[in-house]
Amino acid sequence: MSKYNIRAHHGLCISFFEGKGYSEDFTANMEKMIALLEEDPNVKIIDHTDEICKACPHDCGGVCESSEKVREYDNAVMKLCCIESGAEMSWNEFRRLVYENIIAENKLADVCGDCQWYSICGRKSKLCR
Numbered sequence: 001m002s003k004y005n006i007r008a009h010h011g012l013c014i015s016f017f018e019g020k021g022y023s024e025d026f027t028a029n030m031e032k033m034i035a036l037l038e039e040d041p042n043v044k045i046i047d048h049t050d051e052i053c054k055a056c057p058h059d060c061g062g063v064c065e066s067s068e069k070v071r072e073y074d075n076a077v078m079k080l081c082c083i084e085s086g087a088e089m090s091w092n093e094f095r096r097l098v099y100e101n102i103i104a105e106n107k108l109a110d111v112c113g114d115c116q117w118y119s120i121c122g123r124k125s126k127l128c129r
């Protein structure tokens with residue numbers, strides 16, 4: 001059984017997180033979630049608000065203020081990783097899919113090139129290929 005719901009594009013955000021975020025609460029929660037995921041729990045990959053959104057100032061009662069845009073990111077990640085919303089797997093398996101199908105294939109910009117954080121993630125993704 002999955003322990004945490006993780007929206008698909010957060011597989012990318014987590015890969016490149018460097019302590020910056022939308023608020024102090026958001027950043028603290030992100031750090032907490034990354035530590036929990038390092039234990040490799042089972043996760044359910046979804047296309048709506050998740051454990052990370054919970055502490056985000058843009059989470060309006062369970063709906064992201066930018067829900068249309070970020071759902072496109074989620075859908076792009078799931079399509080490239082050949083999974084569907086609701087898929088359950090270990091966190092490390094999901095990370096592997098994201099790395100092999102998106103980061104290593106140089107497809108990050110295709111997924112989320114218009115995100116406000118892309119300058120950080122785009123730079124870091126080149127370093128880890």
Ligand code: SF4
Nearest residue numbers: 053056058059064070
């Ligand atoms: S901006 Fe939206 S998708 Fe991103 S963490 Fe906040 S609520 Fe979640």
